[in-house]
Amino acid sequence: MGLLLPILLGFLAALIGGLYLLGVFRQRRPGEPPLDKGLIPWLGHVLEFRRNTFKFLERMKQKHGDVFTVQLAGFYVTFVQDPQSFGAIVKESREKLDFNKFARHLVRRVFGYVFMEGDQNILHVSSNKHLKGDGLRVMTQAMMTNLQNLMLRDIGSASDQTTWTEDGLFSYSYNIVFRAGYLSLYGNVPHKSEGSEEKAINKDRAESEALFYEFRKYDQLFPNLAYGVLPPRQRLEAERLQGFFWNALSLQKMKVKDNVSRWVWDVQQGKEEMGMEESMINRYMFVLLWASQGNTGPSSFWLLLFLMKHPEAMTAVKEEVDKVVKESGQEVTPGGPLINLTHEMLMKTPILDSAVEETLRLTAAPLLTRAVLQDLTLKMADGREYLICKGDRIAVFPYSAVQVDPEIHPDPYSFKYDRFLNPDGSKKTDFYKAGKKVKYFNMPWGAGVSMCPGRFFATNELKQFVFLMLVYFEFELKNPDEKIPEIDFRRWGFGTMQPNRDVQFRYRLRY
Numbered sequence: 001m002g003l004l005l006p007i008l009l010g011f012l013a014a015l016i017g018g019l020y021l022l023g024v025f026r027q028r029r030p031g032e033p034p035l036d037k038g039l040i041p042w043l044g045h046v047l048e049f050r051r052n053t054f055k056f057l058e059r060m061k062q063k064h065g066d067v068f069t070v071q072l073a074g075f076y077v078t079f080v081q082d083p084q085s086f087g088a089i090v091k092e093s094r095e096k097l098d099f100n101k102f103a104r105h106l107v108r109r110v111f112g113y114v115f116m117e118g119d120q121n122i123l124h125v126s127s128n129k130h131l132k133g134d135g136l137r138v139m140t141q142a143m144m145t146n147l148q149n150l151m152l153r154d155i156g157s158a159s160d161q162t163t164w165t166e167d168g169l170f171s172y173s174y175n176i177v178f179r180a181g182y183l184s185l186y187g188n189v190p191h192k193s194e195g196s197e198e199k200a201i202n203k204d205r206a207e208s209e210a211l212f213y214e215f216r217k218y219d220q221l222f223p224n225l226a227y228g229v230l231p232p233r234q235r236l237e238a239e240r241l242q243g244f245f246w247n248a249l250s251l252q253k254m255k256v257k258d259n260v261s262r263w264v265w266d267v268q269q270g271k272e273e274m275g276m277e278e279s280m281i282n283r284y285m286f287v288l289l290w291a292s293q294g295n296t297g298p299s300s301f302w303l304l305l306f307l308m309k310h311p312e313a314m315t316a317v318k319e320e321v322d323k324v325v326k327e328s329g330q331e332v333t334p335g336g337p338l339i340n341l342t343h344e345m346l347m348k349t350p351i352l353d354s355a356v357e358e359t360l361r362l363t364a365a366p367l368l369t370r371a372v373l374q375d376l377t378l379k380m381a382d383g384r385e386y387l388i389c390k391g392d393r394i395a396v397f398p399y400s401a402v403q404v405d406p407e408i409h410p411d412p413y414s415f416k417y418d419r420f421l422n423p424d425g426s427k428k429t430d431f432y433k434a435g436k437k438v439k440y441f442n443m444p445w446g447a448g449v450s451m452c453p454g455r456f457f458a459t460n461e462l463k464q465f466v467f468l469m470l471v472y473f474e475f476e477l478k479n480p481d482e483k484i485p486e487i488d489f490r491r492w493g494f495g496t497m498q499p500n501r502d503v504q505f506r507y508r509l510r511y
């Protein structure tokens with residue numbers, strides 16, 4: 001008996017400690033948002049959340065209103081789904097709400113990259129220099145050259161140009177935009193080493209094709225990898241793919257390339273100067289490839305598909321594109337020089353801009369998450385206040401909170417190419433909810449500290465791709481009556497959504 005009591009007490013203490021860790025005792029305290037822990041200890045709602053984030057959050061919103069805390073795999077996450085209150089989160093000081101802590105955790109798990117103190121700053125400095133202003137012009141020019149090399153290489157050749165080529169629209173768009181984007185950022189095979197420009201371009205084409213093939217495999221594993229639920233065999237495959245990319249994008253490989261973008265170059269150099277190991281820098285190159293190439297391809301697919309399914313939108317965009325080419329004094333002629341589509345020309349397309357913004361409204365669905373570093377009071381726009389605990393997380397899912405809110409965007413699931421245009425043709429930025437102007441009316445790029453630094457380049461890439469398709473190709477859906485596919489629900493929260501099936505189309509050169 002003498003021994004039994006301490007063992008029993010020890011067991012009880014361990015049990016209570018365990019249950020505490022599983023979150024069993026956490027209760028909503030006065031002033032806190034409604035708490036919904038779900039039925040399964042520790043896991044909480046994570047299975048339903050993962051199955052369909054959008055549907056789950058809509059259910060919670062109906063049950064609790066626009067602010068609620070849910071338990072997700074051991075974390076307590078407070079969702080704020082009132083767009084008028086986003087400013088309070090976006091502008092909260094970094095001492096209280098931290099993006100990096102959450103991002104580092106994810107990047108480490110998914111890409112094996114371990115951050116060093118201060119290294120996020122390198123990305124910010126390089127992005128400010130090279131993904132905006134003059135740097136953006138240089139990048140846009142590189143993208144143009146690479147798109148033309150991939151899309152129009154056979155132009156003017158003797159091959160039968162009237163033959164239609166059939167392909168999946170998703171495969172085609174993702175393939176072209178990924179490869180051109182990759183070559184623009186990570187450089188080309190030097191002409192010198194290959195003996196001729198033609199041979200170097202062919203090598204770029206073959207290498208980028210192989211890279212895309214592997215990238216798509218990783219892309220498909222990504223949602224489960226990010227949630228940490230890959231079965232062992234797929235985990236091994238993910239590790240193999242990581243190794244492939246660390247090697248393909250390594251510093252050593254990059255050093256013998258031409259035209260490596262200053263954006264990538266400065267990040268590499270900054271990290272080398274910090275004393276980071278080469279193998280870790282190589283890993284980061286894969287992080288950047290992922291961030292820069294994972295969304296633009298799928299977005300270009302949706303944009304083309306929406307245009308093809310909405311003839312009035314296609315006509316308006318085509319007229320605008322033709323006008324811009326004409327005003328630049330260039331002409332597309334059979335066998336003639338390729339048009340030089342400059343950054344300046346891309347700045348004169350308000351209709352295409354609106355179509356791009358509308359496409360992203362319907363298909364970009366990031367989940368924006370911040371770690372709560374100190375207890376804080378969340379002040380909502382309507383005066384409500386909520387206490388949020390240190391150690392929890394705050395999240396915003398703009399897709400459901402704003403992008404498909406029928407009050408802000410009437411008939412929200414329809415594609416309206418001119419939704420972001422004023423009657424006078426200028427960019428529309430006035431959107432309202434309950435009579436009040438909404439500042440964050442579309443958030444495909446996120447907001448605040450973690451807002452996508454590549455957004456200007458990404459927009460140009462999408463526009464360049466559509467421009468070239470419209471100027472140089474005839475294209476049509478194989479089955480014009482085919483419905484727009486559903487989105488793949490497993491990817492909510494990871495950026496641009498992908499379709500759950502491809503759509504067949506055919507294309508051929510106009511000239």
Ligand code: HEM
Binds near residue numbers: 367
């Ligand atoms: C349609 C295309 C794109 C979409 C929808 C998109 C969207 C986003 C979003 C929502 C985030 C923030 C994620 C968060 O807050 O957790 C982000 C981050 C990022 N994006 Fe993009 N992006 C696109 C294209 C690009 C391109 C082309 C580049 C680079 C050339 C790029 C580079 C990055 C980087 C480096 C980050 C991480 C920023 C940081 O850690 O501070 N993105 N993107």
